[in-house]
Amino acid sequence: MNIEEYYIFLEWLSSQKIKIGESLFHNFENLLHEGNAAAIESINFRAQFIGEYEENIAASYFIIGHFTNYDKPKRIACICVGLEAEYVKDIICLRRKCELYSENQxxxxxxxxxxxxxxxxxxxxxxxxxxxxxxxxxxxxxxxxxxxxxxxxxxxxxxxxxxxxxxxxxRVNPHVVYSTQPPQKLFESQLIPPNPKWWHELSIYNRSHEGCSFFLDKSVNPKDNYDEYWEYHCQNIRRLDIIAKRDGNGNLSMMMEELIEQKNIVSPTERYIVSRMIHLDTDAAIGKSFHDSTLNHLDLAINVYTENNAENRLLENLANGRKVTDASFRTHLLRVENINFSDLFAFAYSFFKSKTLVDEWKDAQFR
Structure with missing residues (x-):
């Protein structure tokens, strides 16, 4: 097996249907038990590229109890294959989530x-x-x-x-439909300083923009700020970029994008970005209070950046007013029309995962 064949196997494994109450690890273990040739080749191939980092990651999964019929090196390889297949599966699911609606769904x-x-x-x-x-x-x-x-x-x-x-x-899930009611699921620092004055009277002039960006501190001590620590290290949130522009016709538009980084746990240089984006526009005139301004529309969307697009998006910033890398795939989630500009806060706090970043943005705009 070579690297191309290995990734083909990961995609195939990640696309297999998983029984209720089981996991991808169960599927992989069953394939090995059945003597599936590609599954066996995958662990032999992966075992050639195991270092101290992979050993430490895999060892933390031993307690789950999978792949106990193998010696330690092969068991580590099995876990690495399973984790990388999970990473591939997440991207496949996001791509499927972003598919355009079709009458065949x-x-x-x-x-x-x-x-x-x-x-x-x-x-x-x-x-x-x-x-x-x-x-x-x-x-x-x-x-x-x-x-x-x-x-x-x-x-x-x-x-x-x-x-x-x-x-x-x-946005509704087009891939499932039920004749009886299904079960209900369980829910679950500043880079570019903002201009706090434009917001109160929408004082961005034609063909100009205002941008700001806020980031979570990777080195924050959880004793000092547990919420920020949790959002960075556990929820993988990186920053919130914001840009507001007024075009030559006087239309004011605004984009807010929260960047969330997901790494391949056993190959951390491989990553993808899932961003949550709010986009809105208004024809409210310069100097008008945002409390009295009506939005033409407000959209919620997700953008997914993979491979080089992910790397590039982390290096770029909406706040600079220049075009950033296009998403690898994306979809809208919700659109509302004819609401107050001030309603934006209800959407921002409900949609974005980082309350720390939204608080910083709000405090900076209204300090």
Missing amino acids: PLFKANPSLFQHVRDRELVDYSVFKRINDSEIIHFNNQYGYIDGYVPLTVLGWMSNNRPQSPIYI
Whole structure:
């Protein structure tokens, strides 16, 4: 087996269906037990590239109890293969999540009329669904589905209570549909200084921009700031980039992007970035208070940057006002129209994972 064949095997392994209550490790272990030639070749190949770093990572997984029929070197190789397949699986799942809607997907095959309510093949008109118990479960035409897991459910409730007349479009999972109600799931420092004055009166002039960026401190002591430590080291959040621009016609647009870095645990130079993005625009005039300004639209989206795109995106910054690397793939999650500019805070706190960064941004803009 060579490196290309190894990665082909990882993709194949990561795409195999996993039984309820089991994991990818179970699948891999079963393949080895059955004498699958490619599975056996993969551990022999991976065993050639095991160093102290991989040994330390794999040893922490021994307690789980997988691959106990192998000696220590082969067991370490098995765990490394499993972890790398999990990394590949995460990217495949994200790519699938970002697929454009199609009438051939299970949700729309079961409900052909639902496709009439699709917007730009990414979102569905929220008004056609009944949401069950304020959860992620939706009901339509005597069938059930799920709202996409990246959509902040709290903001849907907030919109219903505070902006019931505003149009809403949401991302729903197109790959599953149920005839009976499914189970409800369980929920789960500054680089570029901002200009705090423009915000109050939207004082960005035509063909100009204001940007700022905030980052989490990798070396923060958890005793000093546990939340920041947790967000950086456990949630892998890196920073929040913000840019606001007014074009020649006076339209003011704004983008906020929170960057989350995911590394291949046994090959940490390999990584991908999942970013959460808010984009909005308004025709509110220069000098108008944001409290009295109406947004034409506000979008939530995820951007996924893989391979070189991930490296480049970490080096670039929206706040500089220049174009950054395009996402490898992306999708919109939610769109609302005709809401107040000040409603942005409800979306930012619901959607972004780092409360530390959102707090810093808010405090900097209004200090």
